[in-house]
Amino acid sequence: MRPGYRVAPGAAETAVADRLYGAIDVALLISAGWDPATQVFAPDREHPLLGYRVCRVVGCALEAWDPSGVCGGCRARFAAAAGEDLDAFCARGVVRKNRSRDRRCLVCRVPGFERPVGTNDLCLSCDGVRRHRGQSVTAYVAGDAEFPPAAPRPGLGTCTVASCGRLAARAATGLCGAHDAAWRQSGRRDLAAFRLAGLPPQGDRAGRVVLAGLPDTVVAEILYAVQTSLSEGRRLMVKDIRGAAQLLRRCGAGSVADVDTGAGRDPVRWFLRFTADRAALARSDPETERGKDIWDLRVFGAVGRLSFVGSTTHRGTASRPITQPWLKHLAQAWAADALVSMTAGPVRAVVAAVGLLSEHLSRRADAGLRPEALSHRDINAFLARLAHLERAGVLSAAVRTRSLDHLARFLRDCREMGLTQPGTEAARLPDDIVIRRGERPRARRRDDEVGRALPQMVLDQLLSSENLHRLDELAGPTITAAVQLLAGVGRRTAELCSLAFDCLDFDVHLGDDGERRATPVLVHDMPKVGKTACRLPIHDREVVIIRAQQARTRAAFPGTPTDRLVLFPRPLTNPDGTKPLSAAHLQRAMRVWVDALPSLHGPDRDAAGKFMPFDREREFPYVFRHTFAQRHADAGTPVDTLKELLGHDTVRTTLGYYRVTAKRTRDAQDRLGPLQIDARGHRVRPGATALTDTEAARDQIGQVAVPFGICTEPSNVTAGGHSCPFRHRCTGCTYFRTDPSYTPELRDYLAQLLADRERLTAAIPALADWARADAAPSEAEIDAVRQLLRANDEVLTGLDADDRAAVDAAIAAIRTQRAALDTTFPAELRGLARPHQPVFFPTIERRTTSAETRHG
Secondary structure, eight states: BBBTTBBBOTTTOOHHHHHHHHHOOOOHHHHHEEEETTEEOOOOOOOOTTTOOOSTTOOOEEESSSTTSSHHHHHHHHHSTTOOHHHHHHHHHOOOOGGGSSSSEEEEEEEEEEEOOOOOOOOOHHHHHHHEEEEETTHHHHHSSOOOOOOOOOOOOOSTTTTOOOBBOOTTTTTOHHHHHHHHTTTSSOHHHHHHHHOOOOGGTTOOOOOTOOHHHHHHHHHHHHHHHHTTTTTOOOOHHOOOOOOOHHHHHHHHHSSSSSTTTTTHHHHHHHHHHHHHHOOOOHHTTTSSSEGGGGGGTTEEEEEEEOEEOOOOOEEEOOOHHHHHHHHHHHHHHTTTTOOOOHHHHHHHHHHHHHHHHTSSSTOOOGGGGOHHHHHHHHHHHHHHHTTTTTHHHHHHHHHHHHHHHHHHHHHHHHHHHHTSSTOOOOOOOOOOGGGGGOOOOTTTOOOOSHHHHEEEEEEEEEEEEEEEHHHOOHHHHHHHHHHHOOOHHHHHOOOOOOOOEEEEOOOTSSOOEEEEEEEEGGGGGGGEEEEEEHHHHHHHHHHHHHHHHHHHHSSSSSTTTTSSSOSSSOOOOSSSHHHHHHHHHHHHHHHHHHOOOEEEEOSOOEEEEEEEOSTTTTTTHHHHHHHHTTTEEEEEEHHHHOOSSSSHHHTTTOOOHHHHHHHHHHGGGGGOTTTTBHHHBBOOSSSHHHHOOOOOOOOEEEEEEEEEEEHHOOOOOSSOTTTTOOOTTTEEBBBBGGHHHHHHHHHHHHHHHHHHHHHHSSSSSHHHHHHHHHHHHHHHHHHHHHHHHHHHHHHHHHHHOOOOHHHHHHHHHHHHHHSSOGGGSSTTOOOOOSSSSHHHHHHHHHHHHHHH
């Protein structure tokens, strides 16, 4: 590198190295303290990431890294002065040494003629002439009878050790006195090499890093590492940069990557490893990465690594290496294309599935090296082997199913991408090397399989004050607040971690009494579905958590504007609080916490009646989202509403987030069946304690859903609810049944009837008397609905505490299942919707409509 900072690679360097030079932000580095002319890096000591403390000792300007606030030299002098107070020692100041390097020759001291003192207060040349003449120092300087006063000699410039900067003392070597002595003591080794490896003077500990004299490539790598540290918000110490520069000088490395840093964890070696990593990343691109066996996914904008030669995850799960060159080429080409639109996780899963196929093909006599020798028999053998591994317990059924799905997609995509066309490595791959749809096993869910949501019993144990206190001790209050809030709002983990500081807002509305009320909402984005500024209603519990976290964040970063702050800032490389906590960090913290907790018990009991331990592997951040969905489904939230709350594109996705098992549904039937009442409010099965199998089956096939209960009229049941012979007058029909699980719908219907009556009563000039009488709800219908509500309340009031708790659980289960109805019954007959007015002759109308459709 030359003055003016023109970084240019040498002739031997390739275009790949040019990427590093092009990535260096000169303006940013100059603002951070880089001087291109002198090639010295001297950051401001108040810099938030590069700053340092100055020694407390008066007159000492060196860096102070010791906790006592003094530099290493002063600390050693203080330790030698046993018994002295540190404050008094600092106030006494430094002891100046009469170093010859700081003084100039008595003769050669005018500008342009400056030389350092060698001996006898004279430079080496002057003192040598003086001794040759036999003069005293005074006679040599002032002159005597024989010789005139000495004349100053031209200066020799600065020491040729580029990192030094002191005045040169010897013309023959161009070195200062200290470096000249060191060079002679080293046996007068190669002078050029000595100049390159020469160490900077001790004064450079005053916040300076001298990079002059290092190879241009090394300087560029160090500067790029500093630049990257600043952009990533990493704290970087000047002494570590200086130590790395000194190590590079001693070993004479032409690149940081050439230095063997070993496994040491000291800061200098860490900085060298960081520098080599970031420099290699700057020099890489997807094309250069594709030829490697292990990819750095940061080149593709992802995180982590992708191995085609096998790897082991942090949980001990091993992926098989891909040993066939043609198959590895297909996997690498597919992965490079897939990483454009897919995240790293699914790509790794596909590559792992290809590794399973490669392992199987390697069992062939030719080790699978000849793609033209393969046939569909090899695929059949592979399917049989996976089935065998599943039976042997090596693979789970889910892994086997997913692996075959991934592999089928991989083979299909490779052909669509043209990777098997003539001229390619897999050109001779037979067309029947595919996994057909019928050959893939389908994952089947049992009717009694539980969902991923945490049971309320387990959730209560997790969020107990004792366990939350343990989480606070292990991970800190920010992680604790994130877990608590996630359990309450059910957002995606990444969405919660990236919440803005001002995520809490209030919706103001008028209450029934005319007063203005404010209800809290959580303002957040859903980047996965492309939605911004979503508003989720929350409870006061979440408001308390958010406000407490806002106070902690504001106290930690008082100088950052609130519009740039995040609610949950990450703990490292985040000097201004603008970088959010990562989802991976939250997952790791929660895993450590859950593993440290005592055994949590679930709702299931063993043969002895004791609660069984709950599987810890089911406790992770995203499970709170499933629990949120299950909680709302249990409360009867309609599936369309829950779909919007969760931010899903389709109802099908929402239905996968909660579940009602067949066993739970039957238990609910047994609890609610005996509580059914008819339209007159009488119990249908008085005295029954549980449904028989016949009654349960009859309830499943002999009824159809109506707005506030069920209908058992045979012709209407056969028509799926579309052929009521009584004009849908359910609350006055003998075939109508309801139970306490429909109480919310009945109350809403009653409120709607009363509102309709008031509205039609007020419409005096708009309707004739006969029209108003026909349209307005009758007093008899209103009384019938009130009678049903009273009967349901009486049924519940007559239960003891245990039975009431069991019935409440049954109501939650039934309402959850009912909320998932989408096509079982017309939408206008669900929830709060009113049914359309029926026609007198529905059969004739259907026949007429069909005829019009045919002729139209």
